[in-house]
Amino acid sequence: MNIAIVGATGLVGRTFLRIIEERRIAYDNLYLYASARSAGTTIAVNGVDHPVLETTAANIRDKAIDVALFSAGKHVSKTLAPVFVETGALVIDNSSAFRMEADVPLVVPEVNGVDINRHHGIIANPNCSTIQSVLPLSVVDFYYHATRVDYTTYQAVSGSGQKGLADLEQTAAGGAPVHYPHPIHNNAIPHIDDFQADGFTYEEEKMICETQKILHREELEVSATCVRVPVAHAHSVSMVVTTTERVNLDHLRSYLRDTDGIVVLDDPHNNNNIYPTPRQAAGTDSVYVGRLRRDRFDEHKIHLFCTADNIRKGAALNAIQILETWRKRGGKDE
Ligand SMILES: NC(=O)c1ccc[n+]([C@@H]2O[C@H](COP(=O)([O-])OP(=O)(O)OC[C@H]3O[C@@H](n4cnc5c(N)ncnc54)[C@H](OP(=O)(O)O)[C@@H]3O)[C@@H](O)[C@H]2O)c1
Structure with a gap:
């Protein structure tokens, strides 16, 4: 499974990375995205340095990403989440961009984890x-x-x-x-x-x-x-x-x-x-x-x-729990 983190240099993004390490979330490839300001820097995850890529459609399309965790603000989600969805990825979005859309489940796994499988490419993480x-x-x-x-x-x-x-x-x-x-x-x-x-x-x-x-x-x-x-x-x-x-x-x-x-x-x-x-x-x-x-x-x-x-239960942890629940319910296996 290939995982992308969009907004990887932010408070929520870095917490995603820490929780991926803590909960031993399995992946084949991990791609980190942020703005042009951070492109070219690296972040170590599980002891391996990962380059930070600029979030552009061209940088997304050639990676065969299965799940993208978004925390780069509403505008970035609105414009670039659809690009991931077009390539077949599941987007778990932390912004308010899609939360109230009828075909987007809004999920706290302990409360309504059952809604996860009703997604059409995007699952929204609620407000903290x-x-x-x-x-x-x-x-x-x-x-x-x-x-x-x-x-x-x-x-x-x-x-x-x-x-x-x-x-x-x-x-x-x-x-x-x-x-x-x-x-x-x-x-x-x-x-x-x-x-x-x-x-x-x-x-x-x-x-x-x-x-x-x-x-x-x-x-x-x-x-x-x-x-x-x-x-x-x-x-x-x-x-x-x-x-x-x-x-x-x-x-x-x-x-x-x-x-x-x-x-x-x-x-x-x-x-x-x-x-x-x-x-x-x-x-x-x-x-x-x-x-x-x-x-x-x-x-x-x-x-x-x-x-x-x-930042944890209010954002990154809840999103990772959505990912874990989705995998358990028959989402793509590791
Ligand atoms: N903080 C919370 O408690 C919380 C809770 C729930 C949801 N959220 C949501 O999570 C998102 C990020 O919050 P945060 O607290 O992590 O903010 P933050 O610390 O300010 O980080 C923002 C992240 O977004 C990236 N970014 C900004 N503009 C971008 C662009 N044009 N293209 C690609 N990446 C861009 C930044 O990259 P650079 O470093 O390159 O600028 C950085 O990685 C927001 O949507 C927020 O509403 C936050």
């Missing part, structure tokens, strides 16, 4: 905050039937790639912001992606529409407020879920504990400070869930808090 949120939400929904979810996010600057990390460093040193509209150091910016006509941002719209699509629940009421915070790695999401059935919190904790990909950190009754924080999640693969509690005024509402590494 959405991935970590739908994991616990799907458990609540399965046992207690969710009718509404309200998200508030606390998103790390690495969610904006290298530009976000650079802005945090630069504004902490007293410099002016380059990427964000305000200094991110010592701040919280309730503005991620462009504002839409109704006052929601595009990041919030992604969380709303992608949650409905992944859960196959178009009637599910979803709202979101997305906030950038001065944390380098790992997003946090506070969720208020309204359910038809009254939630038994002890049962829910044990259902969550039994779910692949989730670690419950929730000990509200002892004064030992066990709850999820982004520092614990950074560099790890799990979604951490805690602060489970019933609403004081509506017994059909619960509150919970989750954290996860936005």
